[in-house]
Amino acid sequence: MKTLQSAGCVLSSTQELNLSKTFECGQCFRWNVNKSGIYTGIAYGHSLKIWEENGLIICDAPDCDLPFWRDYFDLDTNYAAATADFTQYDYLQSCAKYGEGIHILKQEPWEALCSFIISQCNNIPRIKKIVECLCTNFGELQPSGLFSFPSAESLAVLSERDLAPLHSGYRAAYIINAARAVAEKSLDFNLLYSMDAPAAIAELSKIHGVGKKVASCTVLFGLHKMDSFPIDVWIKRALDKHFPPDFDPKALGSYAGLAQQYIFFYARSNESK
């Protein structure tokens, strides 16, 4: 018999939001599931347990209100309407169907930047491992038992050698460098919010160790600018194979980034290179 936990609140429905797809489509690296299907994660220092139950998305948010998490899970965007623009391309249509229920999370900008710096030339299990190691070493332990993502300021005072426990290789220098840029305000996320996606990407790309792809991911996942369209090896393969030669992602409109994530998730799940 199932024990009654502390009050779970209804956040959404399984029809609107698919947890496993959203957490495992490759956009984030710190949400983990246990054997009971309960996902645990932390954002902006706030911990959350979240799961599916009888067609509903139930969550247990000890130290934060539901509006915060509704925003984090982007529950006020109409995804059905957002995908309406994708019908022009058959392959994308299939990807969107397959990825139905994915929401683009509103992650912390610094966490997104740092995580995707780590992602370069790396595989997802190891990205998760390095990110988690970064958090347990330099984040703050919360009452939930989870570690917050370490602030840029806290990393800015470290040396490259302090990051040795991460085994992040050449990326360590990139992390420190980006942390210092944020800490000394030469990189200002508030300013980036006010820019359009191409301008924000250009600005981020000025940082040593941040190229177009990492910048695009930061803008999409950290600034929630949904027209940002990161092109990695998987997307490039899909574009070459399934789209016209002269295809321009701008044709996908203001939710091109969502299309990108559908394609990435589908390709990684169904096409082995």
Add this chain to the structure above:
DNA sequence: ACCCAGGCGACGA
């Protein structure tokens, strides 16, 4: 022993 992983920067043509 090789090859690859949600790339990037430096360099040369």
Add this chain to the structure above:
DNA sequence: TCGTCGCATGGG
């Protein structure tokens, strides 16, 4: 603006 290479590390 293009291709090519080295970069750390770990897993297949």
